[in-house]
Amino acid sequence: MTRTIARIALAAAGLALLPGFAQAQKNAPNNDITAQAEQVFRSSFRADNPKYWMTRLDQDEAMRLCSQYRDNPPAKLRAQIEKAQMATIRYPVEGKLIGDWKEGEKLAAVGTGGHIGFIQPDPPGRLRGGNCYACHQLAKKEVAYGTIGPSLHHFGKLRGTSDEIVKYTYDKIYNSNAFTACTNMPRFGLHSWLTPEQITHIVAFLVDPESPVNKD
Amino acid sequence: MHSIVHAALAAATVGLAGAALAQGSTMDDIAKYREMLADGNPAELLEAKGEDLWKKARGPKNASLEQCDMGLGPGKLEGAYAQLPRYFADTKKVMDAESRVVHCMVTLQGFKEEDVTKNWFSKPGRDSDIEALVTYIGAKSNGEKINVPARHPEEARMAKIGEQIFYRRSGPQDFSCAICHGQEGKRIRLQELGNLTTQAGAGTAMGNWPSYRVSQGAVWTMQRRLIDCMRQARWPEPKYLSDSVIALEVFLQKTASGTVMQTPGIKR
Numbered sequence: 001m002t003r004t005i006a007r008i009a010l011a012a013a014g015l016a017l018l019p020g021f022a023q024a025q026k027n028a029p030n031n032d033i034t035a036q037a038e039q040v041f042r043s044s045f046r047a048d049n050p051k052y053w054m055t056r057l058d059q060d061e062a063m064r065l066c067s068q069y070r071d072n073p074p075a076k077l078r079a080q081i082e083k084a085q086m087a088t089i090r091y092p093v094e095g096k097l098i099g100d101w102k103e104g105e106k107l108a109a110v111g112t113g114g115h116i117g118f119i120q121p122d123p124p125g126r127l128r129g130g131n132c133y134a135c136h137q138l139a140k141k142e143v144a145y146g147t148i149g150p151s152l153h154h155f156g157k158l159r160g161t162s163d164e165i166v167k168y169t170y171d172k173i174y175n176s177n178a179f180t181a182c183t184n185m186p187r188f189g190l191h192s193w194l195t196p197e198q199i200t201h202i203v204a205f206l207v208d209p210e211s212p213v214n215k216d
Numbered sequence: 217m218h219s220i221v222h223a224a225l226a227a228a229t230v231g232l233a234g235a236a237l238a239q240g241s242t243m244d245d246i247a248k249y250r251e252m253l254a255d256g257n258p259a260e261l262l263e264a265k266g267e268d269l270w271k272k273a274r275g276p277k278n279a280s281l282e283q284c285d286m287g288l289g290p291g292k293l294e295g296a297y298a299q300l301p302r303y304f305a306d307t308k309k310v311m312d313a314e315s316r317v318v319h320c321m322v323t324l325q326g327f328k329e330e331d332v333t334k335n336w337f338s339k340p341g342r343d344s345d346i347e348a349l350v351t352y353i354g355a356k357s358n359g360e361k362i363n364v365p366a367r368h369p370e371e372a373r374m375a376k377i378g379e380q381i382f383y384r385r386s387g388p389q390d391f392s393c394a395i396c397h398g399q400e401g402k403r404i405r406l407q408e409l410g411n412l413t414t415q416a417g418a419g420t421a422m423g424n425w426p427s428y429r430v431s432q433g434a435v436w437t438m439q440r441r442l443i444d445c446m447r448q449a450r451w452p453e454p455k456y457l458s459d460s461v462i463a464l465e466v467f468l469q470k471t472a473s474g475t476v477m478q479t480p481g482i483k484r
Binding site (some may be wrong): 033034036037038040041043044045046047049053054056057058059063066067070071111114115116117118119120133134135144145146147148184186187191193 | 461
């Protein structure tokens with residue numbers, strides 16, 4: 001026990017002598033590794049990234065807590081995050097939550113959009129899709145699907161098309177964290193990655209009995 | 217000559233395998249065309265070029281890189297890459313293979329850092345000396361065990377910082393490294409992601425770089441690989457050789473320690 005403490009003390013003394021460390025410590029009160037990591041991370045980007053790109057590194061409360069708890073927050077925080085995220089959900093002006101599944105089919109497949117930087121950015125105005133296939137199986141005919149999320153094949157067939165299911169589907173796509181704090185699924189509506197109208201199309205793609213998600 | 221013929225053959229087979237790969241499963245196909253390319257990885261051309269660059273007197277000081285210390289002493293390259301990143305007393309910094317080579321080109325050969333790093337990666341019609349040198353240096357660790365215990369306090373600190381960054385979520389898709397690389401057996405579309413938080417997963421992910429990327433028709437270094445993952449995360453672009461990329465490398469190499477390198481590699 002004492003030996004460990006002595007070793008830590010020695011190590012700490014050694015650290016203080018290193019210039020890199022001293023520099024980081026100045027900006028990081030309490031010698032907190034999270035604060036040091038934040039400082040290193042933030043200063044690692046090219047100076048010519050425009051400011052509005054750099055804001056992408058800012059974290060809201062949910063991101064901060066999810067990072068801190070490595071996506072596994074204690075139950076109380078989990079509930080708190082979910083409640084706060086639920087309150088962010090906005091609906092389309094006309095109030096109709098089911099759009100056109102054919103539009104939704106296209107959006108679910110598009111994986112481009114939103115890439116920035118100087119090496120291989122998306123051209124400005126490039127369609128930003130939901131990229132649902134990156135993580136989910138949906139229509140049976142699309143075999144190039146990822147497995148980070150569960151299969152959504154036959155989603156509507158299994159869950160039905162009740163108002164509750166439609167609203168749940170819309171809400172889940174708008175803000176996934178409203179139901180599952182720190183899920184790997186992006187919050188498409190919250191970030192305005194997809195518009196409310198676009199989300200209604202994807203809802204239709206998931207629940208409409210005529211959509212290839214349910215038909216085949 | 218021999219290897220040029222091989223490379224041409226390899227390029228031809230890659231075209232075919234690439235088409236098959238687009239449809240079929242991933243790991244099987246990759247295993248298959250690794251086999252096809254086993255004695256003809258196009259990266260070997262670059263490795264030979266890197267050796268030339270290492271040995272030739274160049275730069276304002278007209279010196280070679282043969283006295284460059286990659287961590288095991290001046291000129292000692294066998295197994296050096298497998299033990300990077302590490303702390304260097306002369307710069308008082310934790311450096312990876314790429315930052316160290318750049319350091320040597322500046323100090324030994326007298327190049328300006330901005331000039332050396334201008335072409336840190338290749339494009340069609342634009343070669344990269346750094347890519348060639350790092351491929352050569354990497355190949356000198358082929359068959360060696362990755363060994364980054366991160367015992368020096370500054371290395372340990374960088375490993376911890378890398379781990380923090382690995383779980384840090386941000387951007388318009390709420391991404392972190394962990395959401396793509398934190399679970400067993402997941403894939404995005406058809407690309408296998410691997411669990412980089414385990415020794416085996418990190419070993420598979422780290423041990424083949426620098427690697428010839430079939431889909432890109434070019435060799436990528438680890439900096440290039442990680443900077444592209446940050447692009448996929450929809451973040452702004454990191455500086456080349458930045459501390460957060462080096463910190464991630466320390467974290468991943470530490471996790472991968474004990475696994476055996478096979479480099480230059482060949483990847484999708």
